Amino acid sequence: MKLKIIPAVICLFILVSPLFAAKTGKTEELAAGAEKSSSIDLSADFGIPTRTFSVRVPKSAYGIRLSLDGAQADLDLFLNRSSKSENLTASDFVSEDDEYNETLFITRQSDTALETGLYYVSVVYQYDYLPMIDGKRVDEIDFTIKYEIITSDPETALTPGIPETIMLKPENGMFAVVSVDIPRTADNFRIDVFNTDADIDIFAATKTPAKSRDEAMYVSESMLGTESLIIGGYPQHKFITGRYYITLLDQLAKELPRELSVLVTLDTEAPELITDVPILPEPIDSFEAAMLSTVEIIAENGKGSGCILSRDGYTVTNWHVVEGSDGKPSEEIFAAVSLSTFKPPVELFQAELIDYDEELDLALLRINAGRYGQELSYNYEFPYFHLGDPDSLRISQPLGILGYPEVGGTGSRTSITFTSGIVSGFEAAPGCSLIKTDALIGSGNSGGAVINAYYELLGIPGYIMDINSDKMGYIYPVSCFPDDWIDMIEEANNR
Numbered sequence: 001m002k003l004k005i006i007p008a009v010i011c012l013f014i015l016v017s018p019l020f021a022a023k024t025g026k027t028e029e030l031a032a033g034a035e036k037s038s039s040i041d042l043s044a045d046f047g048i049p050t051r052t053f054s055v056r057v058p059k060s061a062y063g064i065r066l067s068l069d070g071a072q073a074d075l076d077l078f079l080n081r082s083s084k085s086e087n088l089t090a091s092d093f094v095s096e097d098d099e100y101n102e103t104l105f106i107t108r109q110s111d112t113a114l115e116t117g118l119y120y121v122s123v124v125y126q127y128d129y130l131p132m133i134d135g136k137r138v139d140e141i142d143f144t145i146k147y148e149i150i151t152s153d154p155e156t157a158l159t160p161g162i163p164e165t166i167m168l169k170p171e172n173g174m175f176a177v178v179s180v181d182i183p184r185t186a187d188n189f190r191i192d193v194f195n196t197d198a199d200i201d202i203f204a205a206t207k208t209p210a211k212s213r214d215e216a217m218y219v220s221e222s223m224l225g226t227e228s229l230i231i232g233g234y235p236q237h238k239f240i241t242g243r244y245y246i247t248l249l250d251q252l253a254k255e256l257p258r259e260l261s262v263l264v265t266l267d268t269e270a271p272e273l274i275t276d277v278p279i280l281p282e283p284i285d286s287f288e289a290a291m292l293s294t295v296e297i298i299a300e301n302g303k304g305s306g307c308i309l310s311r312d313g314y315t316v317t318n319w320h321v322v323e324g325s326d327g328k329p330s331e332e333i334f335a336a337v338s339l340s341t342f343k344p345p346v347e348l349f350q351a352e353l354i355d356y357d358e359e360l361d362l363a364l365l366r367i368n369a370g371r372y373g374q375e376l377s378y379n380y381e382f383p384y385f386h387l388g389d390p391d392s393l394r395i396s397q398p399l400g401i402l403g404y405p406e407v408g409g410t411g412s413r414t415s416i417t418f419t420s421g422i423v424s425g426f427e428a429a430p431g432c433s434l435i436k437t438d439a440l441i442g443s444g445n446s447g448g449a450v451i452n453a454y455y456e457l458l459g460i461p462g463y464i465m466d467i468n469s470d471k472m473g474y475i476y477p478v479s480c481f482p483d484d485w486i487d488m489i490e491e492a493n494n495r
Contacts, residue, residue, distance in 0.1 A: 027120065029054045030147040040075070040125050043139040049125040055147050059116045062211045063107035063150040063173045066121055070101070071143040073131035077102045078122040081115075092119075096126070101143070107150070107173040108212040109251055121145075152209040154179040154245060160189065163263040163273065166248060168198065170257060174250040177209040178262060182241045186266045188232025191246055193225070194274045196260035197344050199412035202229045203247035206240055210247050221251075223298045224334060225413055226347045226371060230268050252412035270372035277348055277370040280337060283383055286455040291338050291416055292383040294402040294449045296345045297321050297365075300330035305403035305448030306365065307457055308384045310492040313349075313367030316460060316481065317447030319356045322363050329353045335367050344413035345404070347371050357482060359430070361462060363447075364485050384493070385449065387486075388456030390435065390477035397423045401439050401461060403448025414444065427474065435459060435475040450475050 030036055030053045040049045057064055068075055076096035092112055095102040104121075106114045123145060130137040150172050158164055158180040168174040182189055193200045203216035210216035220229035232239040250258060265271045283289035297306040297317050304321030308314070315335065324330045333353065336345035349367045356363040370376060393399075400420045407414075421439025428434075435450070441461045450459045459477035478486075 027052045027054055029056070030121075030145065032056075032147055032149045035069075035144050035146045037070075037142070037144050038123075039140050039142045040123060041140055042125060042130055049141075051123045053121050053123075053145065053147075055119050055121060057114060057116050057119060058149065060151050060153065060208075061114070061116070061149045062152045062175050063105065063110075063114060065103065065105045065146075065148040065150065065171075067103040067146050067148075068101040068123065069144045069146065071141055072100065072133045073125065073141045074098060074100050074127070075102060075141065075143060076124045076126055077104045078124060079104055079106070080120050080122070081117070082120065091122075105173070107175065109173070109175075109249070113212065121147075150175070152177050152211050152245075152247070154209065157181070158246070158262065158264050160264045160266050161271075163261045165195075166260050166262055168200075168248065168250055168258045168260065170254055174198075174254055174258070176248050178246050178248070179243055180246065180264045181243050182266070184241045186232070186239075186241055188230065188239060188268050189264055189266050190231070190268055190270075191220075191229045192263045192265070192270065192274055193227045193248065194261050194263070196225050196258060197411060197413060198250045198258035198260065199223065199225050199252055200227050200258075200260055201249055201251055202227050203249075204229060204231060205245050205247075206242065207245075209245035216247070223303050224347055225344070226274075228270070228372075233268055250412050256411055258411065270374070275370060275372050275374045277374065277376060277380075279380075280383060281339070289383050290385065290402060290449060290451055290455045291341070293385045294338070294416060295349075295367075296336040296338075296404045297351070297447060298334040298336065298347070300324045300332065303404065303444055304446040305444065305460075306335065307447070307449045307460060308367070308382050309387070309457070309489045310384050311381045312492050312495075313351070313382050314354070314384075314489050314492055315351060315365040315367060316485070317363050317365060318460065318462065318476075319358055319361045319363045321447050322353060322356070322365070329356065333365060334371065335365075338416040341416060344411070344415050354488075355482070355485065360476065360480055360482075362460075362476065362481065364488075385451075385455075385457035387478050388452050388454070388458045390458045390479050393423050393435065393458070395423050395425055398453065399423060399435075399437060399439065399458060400451050401437075401441060401445060401448060402451065403445035403461065405440075405442030405444040407442045421473075424472065429480075432477060432480040434462065434480075435477055437473045437475060439473055441473040 078091040079093040095104045154177045202220040203210035204218040293308045299322045306315045306317035333351045335349040336347040338345045350369040351365040354364040419440040425436040426433045445461045459475040462476045
């Protein structure tokens with residue numbers, strides 16, 4: 001059996017018991033980029049068989065990777081700032097899966113951030129029996145260990161006005177650095193990230209690349225993928241020209257490579273290259289119309305979904321989707337539209353808050369501008385939902401839900417997701433009755449579309465009750481919407 005690392009509350013026993021004393025042997029320093037062949041001696045009758053190495057993390061490192069190879073038994077990795085490895089429960093970083101050959105990957109953005117300086121890595125065999133290799137018990141395990149450094153060196157030099165394509169790779173921690181030289185004649189400049197399916201953040205600094213938020217002079221972090229950062233034009237800060245290092249990273253997802261475009265311009269206004277607002281496609285069927293009418297809403301404090309209800313952009317969502325961290329409405333609200341079922345929605349629009357009802361947890365928006373605040377073309381028309389009749393619903397009738405739940409994607413942004421279920425019941429509420437459903441509703445579905453078989457809007461998902469792992473979704477029917485909202489929507493559609 002595998003020895004489980006015992007809790008820290010009995011660490012006194014660990015310090016005195018020979019059973020848990022690590023057998024480390026001589027500590028060797030690993031060279032970055034090189035492989036080191038070694039072995040663990042299992043022949044002694046006390047202690048946890050361990051081989052310890054040291055590694056140096058340079059200031060220029062964004063992350064490090066330690067990987068084992070060639071082991072024919074299950075070895076684990078423990079990384080510490082201290083050379084004392086007797087108490088493995090105190091390790092800063094641990095990899096102890098059932099894989100024979102473990103990998104540890106740590107960055108400046110890890111939950112426990114990587115620091116500059118000396119670390120000690122312990123390769124450990126945690127079982128209380130000798131392993132079987134090629135049909136016989138052995139008292140030595142051979143392995144190869146490799147130490148790699150992911151540096152913050154710039155990948156490419158940008159030229160103002162010319163976009164560059166950058167690939168964020170999992171093996172680099174979804175992290176890349178570019179540089180740009182800002183001429184002395186400039187008063188300001190802006191950085192724009194676009195053409196990406198990921199949630200990209202920007203750190204900018206002079207002198208050396210920023211490997212973390214704390215090292216950056218300027219930061220742009222939001223729920224948007226199309227991030228923008230304007231530098232200069234602040235009277236209280238002296239504008240610095242010369243070389244800037246721009247860090248681009250996806251802080252949420254680490255599994256799949258993601259492409260992005262980055263553009264630096266010597267201006268504060270969004271460049272023409274990214275301000276074109278396309279006409280939305282004509283739906284080929286009722287489902288596609290429903291999909292195009294279900295938008296992702298991105299606000300100051302989070303993301304959710306929304307339903308377009310008029311050709312001129314009236315949109316309903318939940319109040320908590322657009323509520324700011326201070327309890328007031330978010331200053332900026334964005335809307336993204338699904339142009340492909342295979343990709344996250346495209347951030348094309350801004351919306352203004354028209355009205356909200358905290359008690360009902362409802363908000364009425366109107367999409368009124370492009371993503372960068374640019375005017376929409378005259379008579380720009382949106383696809384929109386027709387309202388259904390939730391009062392005619394009966395228990396057991398089917399319904400479907402469209403939206404952007406967090407579980408609907410493998411990256412840092414999600415594609416539109418459809419789930420289905422039945423009307424499970426009703427719940428009395430002030431002014432109307434809520435609809436209960438067994439349909440899967442996740443965080444991010446709030447404000448999305450609950451539709452019937454005719455793709456009419458019956459309501460929007462409100463919240464989930466979760467008691468002892470039993471879940472029930474609650475839907476705000478359109479009959480809950482304030483009468484003056486319905487009047488505004490109908491008037492807009494009758495123009």
